[in-house]
Amino acid sequence: MSKIAESAGAAVADITDGRTIAIGGFGLCGTPSALIEALLQSGATDLHIITNNCGPDSSDVTRLLRAGRVRRVSASYIGDNSEFLNSYLGGAITVDLIPQGTLAEKLRSGGAGIPAFYTPTGVGTAVAQGGIPVRYGSGSGFAAEYSAPRHVAEFDGREYLLERSLTADFALVRAETADTIGNLRFRGAARNFNPLCAMAARVAIVEVQEVVEAGGIPPDDVHLPGVFISRVVDLGGRMRKPIERLRTTDPVPAGGGSHGL
Template sequence: MLSFATKVYIKQSPCLVRFYAITHQKTKVVQTTDEALQGVGSNIVLLSGGFGLSGVPDTVINAMVNKPEIKNVTAVSNNAGLDGRGLSQLLVTGQITKMISSYIGGNRTFEKLYLTGQIDLELTPQGNLAERVRAGAAGIPGFYSPTGVGTWLEEGKLPVRYDSTGEKVLKTSEPREVREFNGKKYLLEPAIFGDVAVIKAFKADTLGNCWFRGAARNFNSVMGRNAKLTIVEAENIVEPGDIEPEDVHLPSIYVDRVIKSTTPKDIEIYKHTEDDNTSDSSLENPKSDAELKRAKIVRRAAQEFTDGSFANLGIGMPTLAPNYLPKGISVTLQSENGILGLGPYPKKGEEDADLINAGKETVTLAPGASLFGSEESFGMIRSGKIDLTILGGLQVAANGDLANWGLPGRVKGMGGAMDLVSNPQNTRVVVVMEHVDKKGRPKILEQCQFPLTGQKCVSRIITDLAVFDIIDEKLVLIEIDPSSSIEEIKAKTGAKFEISPNLKTIDI
C-alpha cells in the first residue's frame, strides 16, 4: 500500500503516475491448469513447442487430456512426443484428429493411428514447418522455399490419410505452386496460424517474458509468437527484472498466461563419453561384417571435413564421423534443433535434458557454442551457411537424386533432411550408406524408386566398397576399397558409372 506522502507526490506528478502504472503491470501468472486452459475449446489449431522430449509443455498437455470441451484438434508440432508422453496422449483419447509434423519417429501410437486411417497427417519438412509458423507469427500469409522441389511435396503425393488397412491412400497433400527466382525453383508454402500455443520455458517473469535454456528453445520461441492465446509453463517464475532485457527470448507481448511447470524433464536417448574416449567400440574393433562395413564408412566419411568449416550431420553413422577427424582439422558442428558448436557426448551423470542433438541424444556444448530457435537454425541451412552435410541414404541416383526418408508402407517423415539438401550450390551433400541393402539389392541406381528427399543434390557417395563423385549428373568412381574389385562394384551398382583416371584405393 502507498504511504500518504507518496500519494500526495503522485497526485502532484502526472509523469510519476504513468511510470508507476507501467512498472506495476498485472501479473499473467495463473495458479491452476484449469485457469491456464480457460476458454480453450474444440476445432482449434494447437501449436505445441518441444523437440523430442526436450522443451515439451507436459504440465499443460497432461491437463488437456480428457477435457471434453477440447476436441477435433489440429496439432502442430515437430513430432508428438513418445507413447504416453506429450501430444501422444491426445492422440490416444481421440482429441487430436490431425497432425502437422515433420516426423513420426519412434512414437508407435502416432504411427499406428496414421497407418490405420484414424488421423490425418500433413507431413512438412522441419525447416518449412518452423518457417510456416514464423511467417504466421509475422503476419505473412506465405513464402517461397527451395525445400522439397521435385519431391512428393511439390507433386502433392504425400499421404495425408490411409484406409484402415494402411494399404490405400484416401487423401494426399495439396500440390505446391512452383515459381522460379534467379534460375532456381521454389515452392509456395502457406503460413500456419495458431489459435492456441502451449510452450515451455526455463524461466518466465510474472509479465510473461521468457528465457529458454539450452536447446529447449527449439520450436518454443517461434510458436509462442504465433497464436491468439499463448500459454507458457515455466520451470521457474520470477519477478520482472530478474531476466535481463537482453536475455528475453520471448517478449511478454506474445504471452497471455504463465503457469508453474510441475512435470519432470525426461531424456529420450542417453549417449555417453567415458574417460574422454568418444569412439564407438564396434568401430575400433569390428567383430561382424556389419560392424566392419560401418567402420569403413565412418572412417572414410571423417576425411570429408575441412578445417574451419561448419557441418551438419544426420543421425546414425554421420554423427560418429567427427570422432575420427584428421589431425589439425577443426570443425563446428550444427544441430538443427538449435545448436551451433556441438561438443562430445557427456560423461555418465552429467547429462542435461536441455542439451540434445537432432537425434535426441544427450550432448555437450563446445567452447564458443551458440543457441537459437529452430527457425533460425533452418535459415542457416537453407541460405547455405552450412558448408557440409553428411546424411544417410536409402537410394541415390546416378544424377545425384537422394531418397532417404520413406519406404513403401513405412513413411516416418522427412524431418530436416529435405531442408538440408535444398541448397547444394552452397552446401556440399555427402551420403554415407552400405552399397547394397539387406537383400543384396543395389542402393545406387539409375533412378531412385523411393520417394525423393531432393533432386540432383548429392556430391559424393561413400559406401563400404567405394567412393563415387557425381559430376555433371554422371556417376564417377574415384576410390575403391582394397578388398573389393571393379567387377564386384559393377555387379553391385544399379547404374552405369565412369572410372576416374586417378582412381585410388580408399585409405583409412
C-alpha cells in the first residue's frame, strides 16, 4: 500500500518525450522544485506543460524552457518572465493563454471526468472570438497560429463560452505532509494549483517535507485524498522555499515610536 518512491529521479523515470505534465505552484510558491530538477536530469523533452504561470526568470519551470525541453505551455499569464516571453515571441514554443479562473476549472473538471463546461468569463473578448496568437513564426515576429473561437450559448438571458477541460499524463506537485498511502496536507497559500493539477493527471507525483504513517493526518486535515496520488517523494525536511519578491520594513525603534520613512 505504501506509495513512497525511492527518490525523485525514480519517481519521474517513466516520464518520456511528448508527455503532458501539470505542474503545481503559483510563481515560486508551492512549486515542486525537486521533481522539476529530476525531470531536467531525466532528459525528457517535447513536453506540454500546464501551469498557472512559469514564475520569474529564476524559477525551476523556466529552467525547462531555457533547456529547450518544452514545446507547449498552457498558462494564465506570462508576467515579467523574459525567457517565457522570448520563447513565445520567437516561435520556440506554442502558448495557450487561459483566464486564471478558467484554467483552475479546466483542471478541476478534467479531474472530475467532466469533458467541458460553460463559463461567462471571456464573453465579448478575443477569448470568445478567437484570434489570440498561439504560436509565432520562428524569428518572424508575426503570429503563425491563432486561438480558435469558442462556442457561445445563452442561458437565462446571459451568454456563456464552452471550454474544454484539461487532463495530463503526469502531475508534479508539492505538499507539506503526506502519509504513506498518499493523503496530503498543504500549508497556507502553497496549496494553490497543486490539488487541481494532481486531480487532473493520470499519474500524480508529490514531493513533501514530511511523511507520517497512514492515519497520521487527522481526516479533517486531509486536503487531498491519497486516491489522487501515485507516488510520494520524501524530502526529509530539505524542501527549498525561495522567496519571489522580498519585502522588508524598518524595525520598530526600542521603546516604540513610528517607523522611519
